[in-house]
Amino acid sequence: MRLLKPLSSFKGKKILLITHSGADVDAICAAASLFFALQKRNKAKIFVPEHISLPAKAIAKKLRIPYKLVQSPSLNCFDCLFLVDFNDLKMSGSLANEIKRFKGQIFLIDHHQPAGKKIASAKNRLVDPKAVASCELVFDWLKKSHVGLDRCMATCIAAGITTDSAFFLTANSRTFSILAECLKKSGRTFSTILSLFSVKQTFDEKIAKLKAAKRARIFLISNCIVVASDVGAFEAESASALVKIGADIAFVGDAEDGKLRISGRASQRVVKKLGFSLAKHVFQLLPRYFPGSGGGHAGAAGFNGQGNDINAALMKCIALTKRFFKEKKGFRFKEYT
Ligand SMILES: [Mn+2]
Numbered sequence: 001m002r003l004l005k006p007l008s009s010f011k012g013k014k015i016l017l018i019t020h021s022g023a024d025v026d027a028i029c030a031a032a033s034l035f036f037a038l039q040k041r042n043k044a045k046i047f048v049p050e051h052i053s054l055p056a057k058a059i060a061k062k063l064r065i066p067y068k069l070v071q072s073p074s075l076n077c078f079d080c081l082f083l084v085d086f087n088d089l090k091m092s093g094s095l096a097n098e099i100k101r102f103k104g105q106i107f108l109i110d111h112h113q114p115a116g117k118k119i120a121s122a123k124n125r126l127v128d129p130k131a132v133a134s135c136e137l138v139f140d141w142l143k144k145s146h147v148g149l150d151r152c153m154a155t156c157i158a159a160g161i162t163t164d165s166a167f168f169l170t171a172n173s174r175t176f177s178i179l180a181e182c183l184k185k186s187g188r189t190f191s192t193i194l195s196l197f198s199v200k201q202t203f204d205e206k207i208a209k210l211k212a213a214k215r216a217r218i219f220l221i222s223n224c225i226v227v228a229s230d231v232g233a234f235e236a237e238s239a240s241a242l243v244k245i246g247a248d249i250a251f252v253g254d255a256e257d258g259k260l261r262i263s264g265r266a267s268q269r270v271v272k273k274l275g276f277s278l279a280k281h282v283f284q285l286l287p288r289y290f291p292g293s294g295g296g297h298a299g300a301a302g303f304n305g306q307g308n309d310i311n312a313a314l315m316k317c318i319a320l321t322k323r324f325f326k327e328k329k330g331f332r333f334k335e336y337t
Contacts, residue, residue: 004107004126007037007145014043016078020086021049021093023067025197027085028056029160030109030134032065033153034082037142047073049095055197059159062196063152072098080105085134087127088116090293090304109137111164113279115295129297132170135160139178154185158193169268170299205234212238212252213245218336219318222325224248224270228314232256236263236302243267249276251317253303253310260290260307262317264300271298274328282320289316 017035019027031046038044046067060067071094075081081102087110089096099119108120111131131137135157142149158179165171183190208231216229226249227242235252242250243265253262264278271277278301283294290313292305307313325331
């Protein structure tokens with residue numbers, strides 16, 4: 001992975017930081033730490049397309065991160081764009097066309113599996129799918145730029161790394177050394193950092209998770225328990241919950257008003273030991289069968305598209321998973337009814 005030119009070389013430029021639509025904690029915190037680093041020498045702004053996740057909204061409020069929720073404003077008044085925590089234009093939702101039309105330079109800071117058309121030239125890309133969080137990449141870039149971390153930047157980076165490493169499930173020793181440095185500079189305890197983005201589980205979320213468990217179809221693929229279920233909300237949270245209670249791989253989706261959404265989660269065992277990737281082996285392939293876009297990480301991925309038949313889409317996820325395991329030793333398949 002190559003680093004971008006130092007931040008100081010952007011002096012005086014009007015910079016717009018853009019997260020993916022539905023920004024999560026890593027996205028808003030990576031954008032925010034760059035914003036705080038830039039604000040002395042630059043006119044910088046943060047745009048979040050369409051909507052923001054509840055934990056991201058909570059930390060943004062507490063740290064006074066100035067972001068703007070947008071649909072499709074003109075981007076002409078900016079010199080360059082920093083796209084944070086996504087590399088597929090479709091992830092920018094309603095802002096995609098404006099970004100496509102943008103005449104200035106576009107920079108990319110991301111740790112997702114590269115997907116779709118490249119939106120920034122190679123020298124403008126800070127992309128490493130091995131990084132646990134976009135905040136980790138921002139940390140490296142700030143270091144290289146000799147920007148000292150202030151309390152707020154350090155807090156943001158610690159928060160983004162914590163959430164995107166699934167609370168250190170995917171962490172390596174470097175993750176912890178970055179976290180240690182950020183905690184020290186933040187002047188906050190780890191539990192305070194956690195409290196910044198913790199949102200109470202709502203009644204609706206609990207019901208959605210319980211419904212997802214009730215409606216789950218359970219398959220055995222080789223020696224993996226793979227489940228598929230549908231709920232009208234909290235698909236990602238429900239898929240995580242299903243993995244927590246025993247599934248190795250979980251797909252949870254919903255079709256409503258012609259819109260199709262699926263979230264996938266996989267256990268570390270499946271990802272690390274068996275080399276299975278939800279993004280590569282399932283979600284990036286789904287658009288061949290259903291109009292829409294899919295992608296993400298090995299252990300967490302999603303699909304957004306059009307369609308009315310959630311069952312067909314979920315069964316395609318199962319079929320694609322099956323295809324991956326079919327090529328391995330000890331393949332078997334059955335459904336528990
Ligand atoms: Mn991320």
